[in-house]
Amino acid sequence: MHRRLPTWARGAILGPVELDRLVTAFVGAFFGAAGWLVVGLYIQRRHAERQARSAGRAVYFELAVNEVNLDVALRHGSFQPLAQGTYERLLPELANWLTAEELQTIARAYMSHAGYEQVQRDALIPPPVRMALLERVTGEHRAALEALRRRAFSRGEIARLSLSPRAQGTAAGTTRAADGIGGSTIG
Numbered sequence: 001m002h003r004r005l006p007t008w009a010r011g012a013i014l015g016p017v018e019l020d021r022l023v024t025a026f027v028g029a030f031f032g033a034a035g036w037l038v039v040g041l042y043i044q045r046r047h048a049e050r051q052a053r054s055a056g057r058a059v060y061f062e063l064a065v066n067e068v069n070l071d072v073a074l075r076h077g078s079f080q081p082l083a084q085g086t087y088e089r090l091l092p093e094l095a096n097w098l099t100a101e102e103l104q105t106i107a108r109a110y111m112s113h114a115g116y117e118q119v120q121r122d123a124l125i126p127p128p129v130r131m132a133l134l135e136r137v138t139g140e141h142r143a144a145l146e147a148l149r150r151r152a153f154s155r156g157e158i159a160r161l162s163l164s165p166r167a168q169g170t171a172a173g174t175t176r177a178a179d180g181i182g183g184s185t186i187g
Contacts, residue, residue: 052097055090056152062086063109063145070116070138074131079120082113102147109144112137 062083069080087094087110095103115133119125125133149158 049097052093053152055093056097056148058086059090059094059106060145060148060152063106063141063148066109067138067141067145070134070141073116073120074134074138079116082116084110084113098147098151102151105147106144109137109140112140 062085066082069082073079087106094106098106116137119130119133149161153161
């Protein structure tokens, strides 16, 4: 009850394997696997790049909100807390994506929050020093925003992004809170 293969099939299945066919099969398998590996790595790299770019965008908008709060403190003497939760959460992605110089620029903006908090808490700081500290913190935020703007957005998106209030020149003729005019939190 054992069924036998036809004569033409016995040689193809059970006969000796020719070396050139075996080499061709191995080479084809190798290049097929290598091709899929390259495609997989490419897709993974693109995914990581997209995640890092999204992280950069999130930190950009956190810095933009902070810049608005800095502008309010400069103009009116009203201090709001500066956010840094997004930066702290997404720092690993940013560190893998940004150059050392860009990362340093962004880190400096967040490190400058200590100066902002000092100006907010200490009423004994003279008004010119207050103004200089607030302008320095604002400058650090602007530099970080510019670094992220170049990396996280396309040219078309950059053109559609609104400029910061200070960059638009709206603060040109405003009253300076550091001169003693404004809310009670400054002076």
